[in-house]
Amino acid sequence: MVGDVVSRTTLRHVRDIMAGAGGAQAKLNDIVVAIAEGTHADVCSIYLSRRHELLELFATKGLDQQAVHNTTLKFGEGLTGQIARRAKPLRLRHAQISPDFAYRPETGEEAFTSFMGVPVLYGGNVIGVLSIQHRLEHGYGDDEVEALEIIAMVVAEMVAGVLIPHEPSDVMVGDIQRPRTLEGLGLVDGVARGQAVFHQQRLNVARLIAEDGAAELIRLEEAVLEVQRGLNDLQLADDEHDQDETLEEMLETMRMFAADKGWVRRMRIAVEQGLTAEAAVERVHHEMRARLLRQPNLYFRERIHDLDDLADRMFRALGGDMSRPSSKLQGESILIARSLGPAQLLEYDRSALKALVVEEASPTSHVVILARALGIPVVGQTITAEDVVREGDVIVVDGERGQVHVRPAGAVLESLQERVRLNQLRRSLNEQAAQLEPVTLDGRRINCQINAGLVEDVHEVPRLGADGVGLFRTELHYMIAPGLPKAGEEVLFYQQAMDAAGGKPVTFRTLDLGGDKLLPYAQHIGDENPALGWRAIRICLDRPTFLKFQLRTMMKAADGRPLRIMFPMVASLEELQEAAHMAAREADAVARLGHQRPQYELGVMVEVPSLLEMIPQIAPYVSFLAVGTNDLMQFLYAADRGNARVANRYGRLPLGLLRVLARLSREAPAHGLQLSVCGEMAGRPEGVLALMLLGITGLSMSAASLPFIKQFIRASDVGALQEEFQMLLEQGDPSLASWLEQHVHVITSALDEELA
Numbered sequence: 001m002v003g004d005v006v007s008r009t010t011l012r013h014v015r016d017i018m019a020g021a022g023g024a025q026a027k028l029n030d031i032v033v034a035i036a037e038g039t040h041a042d043v044c045s046i047y048l049s050r051r052h053e054l055l056e057l058f059a060t061k062g063l064d065q066q067a068v069h070n071t072t073l074k075f076g077e078g079l080t081g082q083i084a085r086r087a088k089p090l091r092l093r094h095a096q097i098s099p100d101f102a103y104r105p106e107t108g109e110e111a112f113t114s115f116m117g118v119p120v121l122y123g124g125n126v127i128g129v130l131s132i133q134h135r136l137e138h139g140y141g142d143d144e145v146e147a148l149e150i151i152a153m154v155v156a157e158m159v160a161g162v163l164i165p166h167e168p169s170d171v172m173v174g175d176i177q178r179p180r181t182l183e184g185l186g187l188v189d190g191v192a193r194g195q196a197v198f199h200q201q202r203l204n205v206a207r208l209i210a211e212d213g214a215a216e217l218i219r220l221e222e223a224v225l226e227v228q229r230g231l232n233d234l235q236l237a238d239d240e241h242d243q244d245e246t247l248e249e250m251l252e253t254m255r256m257f258a259a260d261k262g263w264v265r266r267m268r269i270a271v272e273q274g275l276t277a278e279a280a281v282e283r284v285h286h287e288m289r290a291r292l293l294r295q296p297n298l299y300f301r302e303r304i305h306d307l308d309d310l311a312d313r314m315f316r317a318l319g320g321d322m323s324r325p326s327s328k329l330q331g332e333s334i335l336i337a338r339s340l341g342p343a344q345l346l347e348y349d350r351s352a353l354k355a356l357v358v359e360e361a362s363p364t365s366h367v368v369i370l371a372r373a374l375g376i377p378v379v380g381q382t383i384t385a386e387d388v389v390r391e392g393d394v395i396v397v398d399g400e401r402g403q404v405h406v407r408p409a410g411a412v413l414e415s416l417q418e419r420v421r422l423n424q425l426r427r428s429l430n431e432q433a434a435q436l437e438p439v440t441l442d443g444r445r446i447n448c449q450i451n452a453g454l455v456e457d458v459h460e461v462p463r464l465g466a467d468g469v470g471l472f473r474t475e476l477h478y479m480i481a482p483g484l485p486k487a488g489e490e491v492l493f494y495q496q497a498m499d500a501a502g503g504k505p506v507t508f509r510t511l512d513l514g515g516d517k518l519l520p521y522a523q524h525i526g527d528e529n530p531a532l533g534w535r536a537i538r539i540c541l542d543r544p545t546f547l548k549f550q551l552r553t554m555m556k557a558a559d560g561r562p563l564r565i566m567f568p569m570v571a572s573l574e575e576l577q578e579a580a581h582m583a584a585r586e587a588d589a590v591a592r593l594g595h596q597r598p599q600y601e602l603g604v605m606v607e608v609p610s611l612l613e614m615i616p617q618i619a620p621y622v623s624f625l626a627v628g629t630n631d632l633m634q635f636l637y638a639a640d641r642g643n644a645r646v647a648n649r650y651g652r653l654p655l656g657l658l659r660v661l662a663r664l665s666r667e668a669p670a671h672g673l674q675l676s677v678c679g680e681m682a683g684r685p686e687g688v689l690a691l692m693l694l695g696i697t698g699l700s701m702s703a704a705s706l707p708f709i710k711q712f713i714r715a716s717d718v719g720a721l722q723e724e725f726q727m728l729l730e731q732g733d734p735s736l737a738s739w740l741e742q743h744v745h746v747i748t749s750a751l752d753e754e755l756a
């Protein structure tokens with residue numbers, strides 16, 4: 001094919017120009033000459049968009065040089081503008097008779113008869129137009145269009161990623177370089193600034209052009225087969241079990257894309273024309289993304305994620321380099337991810353990671369809980385972040401307002417930086433106030449503990465004047481270890497955690513693995529519905545070695561000090577009995593081995609609704625209950641806590657949950673059980689107010705929330721609100737949640753005035 005030869009040679013030529021010395025403009029000038037020669041055209045022009053929806057002639061071979069940087073066209077204006085608006089190629093044998101032709105006398109283009117142009121796409125956005133023109137009548141074939149599109153892709157990578165520097169906003173190119181504010185959902189409070197880093201790595205310009213075309217084609221074919229096989233396997237699994245509708249839809253779309261002959265053919269052509277298999281995937285992906293993005297129909301736009309998933313699968317099949325998280329962050333970084341697991345978050349350098357933008361997350365997804373514990377602001381559900389943000393962009397994440405400011409311009413950036421500074425100041429003021437006693441205005445002392453996952457978190461107990469660790473999520477330490485910890489390491493770990501608490505109690509929760517908390521070094525079961533599957537205590541009882549190991553190492557570490565152990569996800573009396581029995585046996589074994597006899601108390605997480613019916617039965621085995629409202633809410637309302645579409649559906653404080661808590665608040669003391677709440681509810685003002693009004697005085701929350709919550713407690717008068725609250729609760733008044741919010745507003749406004 002003519003196009004193949006033309007494109008491959010031209011591509012190499014363009015690559016050499018890019019790799020050579022010289023500034024951006026000089027390179028663009030050389031590139032248009034190379035393309036004109038390679039395509040035997042009389043004219044080659046590159047238009048780039050450095051202001052919103054406005055194209056500017058950046059370089060040309062064949063048109064009048066005076067027009068460079070002087071000729072501009074709006075998106076939609078003239079042939080070039082039409083290409084930009086539609087994000088589609090255009091070819092015309094007789095350009096001037098087209099109604100869209102816009103004559104620009106300064107260019108001298110009246111001398112040329114035929115015209116072909118293609119969009120320059122980056123991240124699915126149009127950042128320019130590349131066109132060629134012929135003096136004599138010329139009919140452009142499909143292969144020529146393909147060839148020019150491929151060259152445009154290489155040009156896109158160059159102008160967006162290499163030649164155009166990031167900093168000064170006036171030299172940035174295209175719509176994607178404009179300042180933008182994305183609206184999302186504030187998931188973790190705080191304001192932070194940093195440079196964008198993608199969790200899913202993008203294509204590196206160095207890997208665009210293939211050295212050996214034939215070998216590259218084989219790689220591509222094999223990857224396509226592997227992906228299709230993978231999807232078919234999923235389909236089989238799907239047919240056997242009744243999968244949920246979203247997954248069904250997603251699979252259907254991916255299969256549709258994957259089986260689309262056009263999709264495979266276009267990738268094949270791209271490789272035949274000189275691209276690497278990865279670059280071919282990227283190219284076709286960008287193109288289809290651009291088309292979907294322009295669909296007015298929401299259904300089609302929502303399919304973008306499926307298309308992205310398919311591209312990720314292809315990249316993985318090609319060698320996996322593309323979607324592996326790069327855990328090395330430089331300087332102050334903001335991580336942008338479509339979705340992210342807690343273990344993946346932990347792989348990043350905590351000191352460099354300033355904020356997180358994660359499209360698929362909800363307030364109680366584990367990654368959000370973890371970020372909250374680490375004091376990292378999070379904004380979620382910003383569907384377009386991946387399209388608008390470029391790696392290296394300056395970003396300000398505002399977790400309070402749920403906004404992401406991308407490339408904020410001068411004055412906006414200054415005012416945002418002021419908010420970042422105030423936020424830091426407020427934190428440090430809060431921390432100073434943290435040593436104060438959490439006693440309400442009407443004299444109720446609230447026990448304020450923190451949730452921890454790593455030893456460093458426990459250091460916050462003395463620093464923030466916390467009453468201890470109410471929930472130590474031991475699985476986090478397993479999740480970041482390179483392999484299963486050895487007994488000695490494990491004993492040391494628990495010892496260090498207890499030491500760090502400075503004599504305050506630490507409640508260790510036994511492994512709560514499964515769901516979205518997976519061990520990177522263990523085989524995954526692939527439960528159909530992981531939150532309801534083989535997780536937490538279920539794994540520990542079925543594989544008792546795990547639990548025995550944990551109990552024994554904890555007991556050794558306590559070395560006679562009081563130890564608090566709690567079991568997660570217990571759903572039946574038998575499970576608790578079995579776990580308690582195992583603890584007793586381990587205590588005997590530890591004593592037999594010559595250690596001090598363990599002084600331990602047992603507790604159970606109240607997360608599975610079945611347990612609510614068994615408080616009297618479980619009371620003989622435990623001394624405390626810790627309510628995990630994140631899971632309890634998920635199971636009570638059958639609403640996946642990690643699924644952004646349903647996680648907030650019933651509000652944060654629905655009546656059913658409050659009534660369950662009221663019941664626990666009555667029953668626990670009646671059976672001699674201490675009661676506390678350690679779900680995210682206990683770290684939010686409206687949740688804390690509700691809990692205090694329900695008579696629950698034990699809270700455990702992320703360390704980052706504690707200073708403010710202490711101040712909030714100190715500013716609350718529970719007694720004054722109690723009667724009205726009881727009445728609303730008993731009546732089942734639907735305005736209860738907004739009533740709570742109003743009172744929170746009154747209390748926090750008073751606090752803010754004090755701060756001012």
Ligand code: PEP
Pocket residue numbers: 369471473512607627628629630631632678679680
């Ligand atoms: C909970 O479910 O509320 C809880 C505290 O446990 P986790 O968030 O770790 O599941």
Ligand code: MG
Pocket residue numbers: 568607628630631
């Ligand atoms: Mg839980």
